[in-house]
Amino acid sequence: MRNLKRKNAMVGWSFIAIASIMICVFYFYPMIQALLLSFQSGTGANLSFVGLENYARLFKDPTFLTTVKNTVIYLMVQVPAMILLAMFLSVLLNNKSLKYRGFFRTAIFLPAVTSLVAYSVIFKYLFAQDGIINQMLMKVSLIAEPIQWLTDPFWAKVTIILAITWRWTGYNMIFYLSALQNIDESIYEAAKIDGATPIQTFFKITVPMLKPIILFTSITSTIGTLQLFDEVMNITAGGPANATMTISQYIYNLSFKYTPDFGYAATVSYAIVIMIVIFSIIQFKVAGDKK
Numbered sequence: 068m069r070n071l072k073r074k075n076a077m078v079g080w081s082f083i084a085i086a087s088i089m090i091c092v093f094y095f096y097p098m099i100q101a102l103l104l105s106f107q108s109g110t111g112a113n114l115s116f117v118g119l120e121n122y123a124r125l126f127k128d129p130t131f132l133t134t135v136k137n138t139v140i141y142l143m144v145q146v147p148a149m150i151l152l153a154m155f156l157s158v159l160l161n162n163k164s165l166k167y168r169g170f171f172r173t174a175i176f177l178p179a180v181t182s183l184v185a186y187s188v189i190f191k192y193l194f195a196q197d198g199i200i201n202q203m204l205m206k207v208s209l210i211a212e213p214i215q216w217l218t219d220p221f222w223a224k225v226t227i228i229l230a231i232t233w234r235w236t237g238y239n240m241i242f243y244l245s246a247l248q249n250i251d252e253s254i255y256e257a258a259k260i261d262g263a264t265p266i267q268t269f270f271k272i273t274v275p276m277l278k279p280i281i282l283f284t285s286i287t288s289t290i291g292t293l294q295l296f297d298e299v300m301n302i303t304a305g306g307p308a309n310a311t312m313t314i315s316q317y318i319y320n321l322s323f324k325y326t327p328d329f330g331y332a333a334t335v336s337y338a339i340v341i342m343i344v345i346f347s348i349i350q351f352k353v354a355g356d357k358k
Contacts, residue, residue: 104333114330121334131335133309134317135342137224138293141313142346145228146288150281153236157243158273172244179238187301190230191217194302220310223303227311230298235291239284246280247273282354289346293339314339 105121107114125131159165160172178186194200194216201213216226250273258268274281296315299305305312305320314335321332 101333101336104330105337107330108328109330110326110328117330121331124331125334125338130309130312130317131314131338134312134314135338137309137311138295138313140224141228141231141295142289142292145231146285146292148228149232149236149288150239150284152232153239153284154243154277154281156236157240157247158269160240161244161247172240175240176237178234178236181234183234183297184301186234187230187298190226190233190298191302194226217303218307220307223307223311226302227295227298230302231292231295234298235288239288242280242284243277246277250276278354282350285350285354286347289350290343293343293346 104114106116106118108117108121109115156175160168160175162168165171192198196213196215196217198216200216201210204210205213214222216222254272254276255268258272263271294315295313296319299311299313299316300319303311305316318332318335321328321335
């Protein structure tokens, strides 16, 4: 009996051994190396240990502070708007009386599987000074002259937020749809018998039942926004004058565009890790999740 248990344990470990080794090699080892690298500084491969000097440099680096401000603006505006829109669409498309639900679900989800580079380039052309968006707005007399979507600091941020929202709303909507379909219909029927209005039903039943999914999508969207790179790189290239540059793009510039400073780039990357931890803790506290 003991030999059988040992054999079963060995079989079990053999199944997870390869995956565990791969995770350690490709995830944990690079993380540790990046942490060690963040305590070094120098040009290219000529690195020397500098202790906490790189971390002290963060608070004096105007470019880094600008990228943090830009990224936090994206986070505070785009994530709540996207989650609310995803929740609204999921409730709408969960209605069994709605025709062509499958078509609408697919159409809204499709942006999530498009190429990041391809859709970013399309947005760049759509929001160009002579692009379709300006032409349409001028044709319906909403604006008198073209909006500088890509060259004005404010409108460039708006363009980035619109692009991110367009791509990821459908992705989050799928999570809400799956959660809604697991809510027992008898709960809604009981609420209807008790005279609850659709708005009361939404806030008293739907939202509380979706709380775990709301927390999950909030955290994953926060992580994704703090790591935002492709859209900014391809639509505005961080301009004008760093007005749209994100922390991830700054890491790229430090590593490959400017004189290579891999030690400081690793420090900035760990700043993202710290921000993710802080925002995640805040979201858990706001959600009241003690686990």
